[in-house]
Amino acid sequence: MTRFIFITGGVVSSLGKGLSSAALGALLQARGFKVRLRKLDPYLNVDPGTMSPYQHGEVYVTDDGAETDLDLGHYERYVGVAARRSDSVTTGRIYSTVIGRERRGEYLGATVQVIPHVTDAIKEFIQADLADEDFVLCEIGGTVGDIESLPFLEAIRQLGNELGRERVLFVHLTLVPWIASAGELKTKPTQHSAKELLGLGIQPDILLCRCERPIPPSARKKIALFCNLRESRVIPALDVDTIYAVPGAYHAEGFDREVCTHFGIAAPEPDLERWNEIVSRISKPEGRVTIAIVGKYTHLPDSYKSLAEAMTHGGIANNVGVDVDWIDSEVFEAEAEVLRQLDGVHGIIVPGGFGERGSEGKIAAARFARERRLPYFGICFGMQMAVIEAARHLAGLRGAGSTEFGPCDHPVVGLMTEWVRGNTLERRESEGDLGGTMRLGAYEAVLAPDSRVGEIYATTRISERHRHRYEVNIGYKQTLEATGMRFSGMSPDGMLPEIVELPDHPWFIGVQFHPELKSKPFDPHPLFASFVRAAVDQSRLV
Ligand code: GLN
Numbered sequence: 001m002t003r004f005i006f007i008t009g010g011v012v013s014s015l016g017k018g019l020s021s022a023a024l025g026a027l028l029q030a031r032g033f034k035v036r037l038r039k040l041d042p043y044l045n046v047d048p049g050t051m052s053p054y055q056h057g058e059v060y061v062t063d064d065g066a067e068t069d070l071d072l073g074h075y076e077r078y079v080g081v082a083a084r085r086s087d088s089v090t091t092g093r094i095y096s097t098v099i100g101r102e103r104r105g106e107y108l109g110a111t112v113q114v115i116p117h118v119t120d121a122i123k124e125f126i127q128a129d130l131a132d133e134d135f136v137l138c139e140i141g142g143t144v145g146d147i148e149s150l151p152f153l154e155a156i157r158q159l160g161n162e163l164g165r166e167r168v169l170f171v172h173l174t175l176v177p178w179i180a181s182a183g184e185l186k187t188k189p190t191q192h193s194a195k196e197l198l199g200l201g202i203q204p205d206i207l208l209c210r211c212e213r214p215i216p217p218s219a220r221k222k223i224a225l226f227c228n229l230r231e232s233r234v235i236p237a238l239d240v241d242t243i244y245a246v247p248g249a250y251h252a253e254g255f256d257r258e259v260c261t262h263f264g265i266a267a268p269e270p271d272l273e274r275w276n277e278i279v280s281r282i283s284k285p286e287g288r289v290t291i292a293i294v295g296k297y298t299h300l301p302d303s304y305k306s307l308a309e310a311m312t313h314g315g316i317a318n319n320v321g322v323d324v325d326w327i328d329s330e331v332f333e334a335e336a337e338v339l340r341q342l343d344g345v346h347g348i349i350v351p352g353g354f355g356e357r358g359s360e361g362k363i364a365a366a367r368f369a370r371e372r373r374l375p376y377f378g379i380c381f382g383m384q385m386a387v388i389e390a391a392r393h394l395a396g397l398r399g400a401g402s403t404e405f406g407p408c409d410h411p412v413v414g415l416m417t418e419w420v421r422g423n424t425l426e427r428r429e430s431e432g433d434l435g436g437t438m439r440l441g442a443y444e445a446v447l448a449p450d451s452r453v454g455e456i457y458a459t460t461r462i463s464e465r466h467r468h469r470y471e472v473n474i475g476y477k478q479t480l481e482a483t484g485m486r487f488s489g490m491s492p493d494g495m496l497p498e499i500v501e502l503p504d505h506p507w508f509i510g511v512q513f514h515p516e517l518k519s520k521p522f523d524p525h526p527l528f529a530s531f532v533r534a535a536v537d538q539s540r541l542v
Pocket of ligand 1: 351352353354355379380381382404467468469470471
């Protein structure tokens, strides 16, 4: 029997609902249950693929090629279950489904309305594509009180009735602010938020209260009283040093125990050994390395969420802490600036990116890493920039560039309009809609067995996630290989370069995919583990 846990948020946004959901999922999993996590987002975009990273942070890509909210990345990292397209639902997607049905006459002449047609569609999505999960945790994006999230809240209220309280639980995440001038914690915003939810017909079963200092028993009692809950159902969620300490902290406050009590299930205590282990590795590193990430959205760390996490995982694998220097590629297009900002770092990453702005700075970073023999990891756009750099400075193709930036003499990176996935030919229309037109999701690659990446992955066949329109132009393979750059990973049909490396360099690898999307704290991605290892070696040299 699948049970549903709905997580809503109140008072303010950015309280970390995604992490809270992921942490509860991890606790239930550690008790031996099979879990799945889903996100319902109230915006009208069909998916976040067309949203600017400035607005919405990273776009997380699933194996099945869905462009989703970054919270799905937290879910995967915490519970290790590969997220699917069906785990991400937006208002835009719901409405396009409903309108599609209406156009096909499927409503048989009925007046199509938010209740019941939109809410029915939401309920369908919530319950779709499930097998034998014990728990499905659904996070509702936005904050209670927003007009946009009303249909979602109405749909989960209905589900609470239809499935019964023995199969549905409502968790509400709120804020208990500390008012410095009064020297007090304030419970009123939480009371109001719970009241707002109750006004929509939802009595929260558990309140998760974010707070920067311990909530005294009197405040907890007050919240319980005013919000119509037992005290044990008011769970303090205090700030912790690392996000991977959240499951342990929630467990200590009885969160998972209260969930089990609500459903009347007697489950064994969770085994949190592996969580404790990674928390202790993160909090007691044996050394530190500094990695420069040279990108365009560096002042907004959410834009590179999975990358930042993958760096932490690489650190865990090597027992070191990784300090990241976020460097805006635009500000250091002048040579002197490159030297000043990159001096002393132990490795350089040029991450994924789009558009010409800042690209010369990224090319300069790749050159600096190549010439100084500093570990370089080029991810997607970062691989493309490294290839342009090699073409210009090693192969002497001065006009080398990417057609993403307009026509150029040597398009070493260009638009591919057709490619093969398994046995099928896929096409990209250059004039088509922008949404979902990239090479998206999991693709296999074949690695040269005697290459650096072959050694790192310890296999010759890999599957990694993609999200890009442009590809390294195979027409320049020979010219580039003649300079010493090796094409060590290719698509199975041999048409698309997936990995390039410089065998004569301590660690210089560019990958066309996004390995950061698959890295987990318990299972650091081999490329990140190896890259951080190389940075550690570098730190011993200087
Ligand atoms: N802009 C490049 C492309 O579309 C790279 C994309 C990325 O880094 N994700 O191919």
